[in-house]
Amino acid sequence: MxxxxxxxxxxxxxxxxxxxxxxxxxxxxxxxxxxxxxxxxxxxxxxxxxxxxxxxxxxxxxxxxxxxxxxxxxxxxxxxxxxxxxxxxxxxxxxxxxxxxxxxxxxxxxxxxxxxxxxxxxRIVKVATTKAQRKLFFNLRSSKKRLAWLNNSEVDAVAKDLGVEAHVVREMESRMAGQDTAFDGYVGDDDDNAYQAPSHYLEDRRADPATQLEEEDWSLSSMSQLRNALALLDQRSRDILERRWLTDDKATLLELADEYGISAERIRQLEKNAMKKVKASMLA
Missing domain, CATH: 1.20.120.1810 (Four Helix Bundle (Hemerythrin (Met), subunit A))
Structure with missing residues (x-):
């Protein structure tokens, strides 16, 4: 037809x-x-x-x-x-x-x-991810006969029917009761309601100029201290520490041992001693 x-x-x-x-x-x-x-x-x-x-x-x-x-x-x-x-x-x-x-x-x-x-x-935040949670989600929706929260006997009945623990039913019911909220509020909100939008009470401290300046100063100061501490090491210890920790292509203990003609255990000891000296210098 x-x-x-x-x-x-x-x-x-x-x-x-x-x-x-x-x-x-x-x-x-x-x-x-x-x-x-x-x-x-x-x-x-x-x-x-x-x-x-x-x-x-x-x-x-x-x-x-x-x-x-x-x-x-x-x-x-x-x-x-x-x-x-x-x-x-x-x-x-x-x-x-x-x-x-x-x-x-x-x-x-x-x-x-x-x-x-x-x-x-x-929901923006997923309420069910596993197969068991999905089954509970849809069955719990159909099991609720009213808008109020389930009482203890109802929770026990649902849990028994679906073969899960009672606390699992309570957790899913709590997830389902959650509501999404617009970060900047909703168009048309008056002054009495606008303050409830998360954008009015959640502060992004990363955007604070004072915090950014403080972090930059700390970073520059730390780098300066590290350079000064490394300068106090002998050439071999400084080379081992830099190649083990301060480069993208890090060298292994065996590679450094072959290059310097000593054991890998000796390289590890030199690295450990160099780390102690750097730490002590930066904390001084």
Whole structure:
């Protein structure tokens, strides 16, 4: 059935989400026989037109799945688009001989892509990184029946159901309760609210001219002291110390031992004594 939209328009919801959903709803659902025939053409003959028809006829299911994630505060069009990516991955891997409908096979791929998108974009600071944390994140969201914090019995029930410790549930709940804050505040904030922006109370001391001048003076003074301390060493000790610590291409004990015709242990002793003399001179 024609919808008036091109295939690429179906995969990427535009600004008018309602028009997109209406367009998808006009695409006919495949029968079992039609689906099996198209899947066979794709799987065995790499028929791209068959792949297109399989994807298009299942876009309505992606919308249905994406709507179940509307509570995360992310644009529905983005959730649908990510779900469509999962659908295309599923179609590419679908084997018609397995004996299941495509949607049953594809639901895992659709949800996986949506989950990844939510975890990447729900917070600036990631709330879940490991597989176990991701499972807890989505299960905890669905387990909470109200906006208030879970009580002890509810925490214990969730922990038992998911096979984790109670403190792990508490930690994830705390992460999920955190909110992102704009560093410079929000456009339109009045004077009573503007002071709450982090830019008003977080100070970057690195930009303080006095601190920068102090650090530069300390650096110059330290370098001067180091040069004076090195000048007090004999030529061999100074050479060993410089080549072991003050160059990018540092020499090894064995290399210096071969050059000076002494043992590596003797080089180590000379290095240690030179370090003591330099330290004592700089602290004097």
């Amino acid at each position: 024609e919808t008036g939209l091109q295939p690429v328009d179906m995969l990427v919801p535009g600004g008018n989400l309602d028009a997109y959903i209406q367009g998808v709803s006009r695409i006919a659902v495949l029968t079992v026989e039609q689906e099996r025939e198209l899947a066979g053409r794709l799987y065995f003959d790499n028929d791209l037109e068959a792949a297109r028809q399989l994807v298009m006829s299942h876009l309505r299911f992606v919308i249905h799945i994406a709507k179940s994630y509307s509570g995360y505060g992310l644009p529905m069009s983005d959730l649908i688009q990510e779900g469509n990516v999962g659908l295309m991955k599923a179609v590419k891997r679908f084997n018609p001989d397995v004996g299941v409908r495509l949607i049953s096979f594809a639901v895992h791929w659709v949800k996986a892509e949506i989950h990844e998108f939510i975890l990447r974009n729900w």
